[in-house]
Amino acid sequence: MAQTLTFKNKNQEAASVEKPSVKELASFNPKTYVKLVKYLGQIYKVVPFGEIPKEDLPYLVLRHDIDVSLEPALKMAEIEHEMGVKSTYFVWLSGEGYNLLEGRNVCIMKKICTLGHEIGLHYDTYQYECYGRDDAEALKMEIDILENLLGRKITAISCHAFRGNPNSFLQIRGYANADDPRLRDVYVHDSRRLWSIKSLFILLNNHPRRVQLLIHPCHWEGKTHIKTKLDDLLESLLILLYKLREIPIRLIHSKEKCDT
Numbered sequence: 001m002a003q004t005l006t007f008k009n010k011n012q013e014a015a016s017v018e019k020p021s022v023k024e025l026a027s028f029n030p031k032t033y034v035k036l037v038k039y040l041g042q043i044y045k046v047v048p049f050g051e052i053p054k055e056d057l058p059y060l061v062l063r064h065d066i067d068v069s070l071e072p073a074l075k076m077a078e079i080e081h082e083m084g085v086k087s088t089y090f091v092w093l094s095g096e097g098y099n100l101l102e103g104r105n106v107c108i109m110k111k112i113c114t115l116g117h118e119i120g121l122h123y124d125t126y127q128y129e130c131y132g133r134d135d136a137e138a139l140k141m142e143i144d145i146l147e148n149l150l151g152r153k154i155t156a157i158s159c160h161a162f163r164g165n166p167n168s169f170l171q172i173r174g175y176a177n178a179d180d181p182r183l184r185d186v187y188v189h190d191s192r193r194l195w196s197i198k199s200l201f202i203l204l205n206n207h208p209r210r211v212q213l214l215i216h217p218c219h220w221e222g223k224t225h226i227k228t229k230l231d232d233l234l235e236s237l238l239i240l241l242y243k244l245r246e247i248p249i250r251l252i253h254s255k256e257k258c259d260t
Contacts, residue, residue: 017035017038017039017042018035018039019039019204020032020035020036020039020204022195022197022200022201022204025195025200026195028190028193028219028220029220030079030220030221033076033079033215033220034079034083037062037080037083037085038083040060040203040213041083041085043058043060043207044058044059044060044207044211045057045058045059045060046059046060046062046085046086046087047059047060047061047062047086048061048062048086048087048088048117048118048156049061049063049088049118049120049155049156049176049178049183050088050118050155050156050176051086051118052176052183058207058209058210059209059210059211060211060212060213061088061178061183061184061211061212061213062080062085062086062087062088062213062215063087063088063090063158063178063212063213063214063215064076064087064088064089064090064214064215064216064217065090065092065122065158065160065214065216066089066090066091066092066097066098066122066217067092067095067097067122067160067216067218068097068098068218069097069098069218070091070098070105070108070109071108072217072218072220072221073089073108073112073217074108074111074112075217075221076215076217076220077089077111077112077115077117078115080115080117081115081116081117086116086117086118087117087118088117088118088119088120088156088178089109089112089117089118089119089120090119090120090121090122090156090157090158090178091109091119091120091121091122091146092122092123092124092160093121093122093123093142093145093146094123094124094127094142095122095124095160100146100149101149106149109149109150110150110151113150113152118154118155118156119146119150119154120154120155120156120157120158120178121139121142121143121146121154121156121157121158122157122158122159122160123139123142123157123158123159123160123170124159124160124161125159125167125168125170135170136170136172139157139170139172140172143157143172143175154175155174155175155176156175156176156177156178157170157172157175157176157177157178158177158178158179159177159178159179162179178212183210183212184210184211184212185208185209185210185211186199186202186203186208186210186211186212187199187211187212187214188200188202188203188211188212188213188214189213189214189215190214190215190216190219191214191216193219
């Protein structure tokens with residue numbers, strides 16, 4: 001029998017929300033995303049990183065890494081706003097997909113903030129050797145740039161392609177790192193349009209108390225960016241080679257070495 005619970009929307013109207021199936025979630029349909037968030041909202045307090053409850057309450061941190069484009073992120077932010085949900089959008093200063101200094105992108109970030117969401121910094125330690133500073137200094141520099149662009153303080157950071165690499169986990173006073181295992185019991189993600197299936201089953205069926213859910217907005221547009229899929233495939237092959245050969249290999253997003 002399908003599990004159903006009562007969901008309260010912004011107008012406090014009761015509605016029956018059925019648990020989405022894994023098959024539904026594999027379609028990456030925007031309607032299915034709404035169904036997933038509404039279902040989880042019946043079980044958890046859904047929050048951005050800046051609003052993780054201090055009291056012992058079950059919570060789900062809703063996180064988005066913006067790897068390709070800000071336009072899908074704005075669409076998702078608007079959908080979440082309609083549901084009365086807030087989340088954290090991590091933007092990338094050193095990525096190749098978009099220019100965060102471009103006026104239109106600055107406007108999109110500020111619009112996401114006006115919808116009640118939180119902007120965080122997506123960082124990449126493989127890029128930092130080009131800055132001529134150590135990782136901590138480079139991270140603080142990017143945080144300062146982003147805060148000046150937004151005209152407000154950020155509270156959270158996340159590493160691109162972290163995958164448990166301890167050299168990529170940076171801590172800086174006053175900022176929550178999304179990869180900090182102390183902030184979650186279960187981590188669920190949709191990277192490369194492939195769910196972390198074991199964690200997804202735990203989330204849907206066992207309801208752990210502290211959850212982090214990573215959703216990439218570009219996966220839920222109903223179309224696939226071919227460049228993204230090719231980049232992801234090559235990056236996966238490089239990571240596999242690294243594990244097999246145990247030699248340092250640069251990730252695809254920083255394939256050129258800086259001359260110093």
